[in-house]
Amino acid sequence: MKKTAKKIDKQLRESLTQVCEYSLEQYNGFQWLTHTVNYANFPKSLKIICIFDTEQNLKALLQSNAQLELNKQIQAALFKINITLPNATSQISYDSEEKCQQTHNGNWASRLGQ
Numbered sequence: 772m773k774k775t776a777k778k779i780d781k782q783l784r785e786s787l788t789q790v791c792e793y794s795l796e797q798y799n800g801f802q803w804l805t806h807t808v809n810y811a812n813f814p815k816s817l818k819i820i821c822i823f824d825t826e827q828n829l830k831a832l833l834q835s836n837a838q839l840e841l842n843k844q845i846q847a848a849l850f851k852i853n854i855t856l857p858n859a860t861s862q863i864s865y866d867s868e869e870k871c872q873q874t875h876n877g878n879w880a881s882r883l884g885q
Contacts (some may be wrong), residue, residue, distance in 0.1 A: 773806045773810070775810075776810040776813075778806075779810070779813070779854075780810075782805060782848075782852045782854075783808075783817075783854070786848040786849060786851065786852050787804055787805075787819065787845075788804060789848060790804065790844050790845055790848045791803060791804050793844060794821070794841060794844070796883075797837075798823075798832060798837055798841065799822040799828055799831065799832075800825055800827075800828025800829065800831075800832070801821065801822075801823055801824075801828075801832075802822045802823060802824050802868060803822050804817075804819060804820060804821045804822060804845075805820050805822070805879075806818060806819050806820070807820070808866050813821070814854055814855065814856060814857065815857055815858075817854070817856065817862055818862055818863075818864065819845055819862060819863045819864070820864050820865070820866055820883065821841060821845075821863070821864070821865050821866070822865075822867065822868060822871075822883065823865065823866070823867045823868070824867065824868050824869065825867055825868070825869045826867050826869050826870055828855055828867070829865055829866070829867045832865070833865060838865070842859060842863050844861070845859075845863055846859055852872070
């Protein structure tokens, strides 16, 4: 990874950690979030994945305005480090520990690599 990419990745991790800490307190069932990125196609390739414990808690979030609020939190955190998502709707996604366990035996590396 090039020096510039390392710097951006560090900023991303720090920024998203703040969103994660906030979300743990605000959203029922929220567990963690992560990101994937190909720096050769940044920021278009940046994907943020928010993980909930169960499909039921995830469904409840997706059916409420809370999803829009969480998306705004993520975008605001990224904006503070001068990153704008070209298509936030497709670049922020949601998943659950329960679904990963069912389909990938809990192997997040395999699930996120798809």
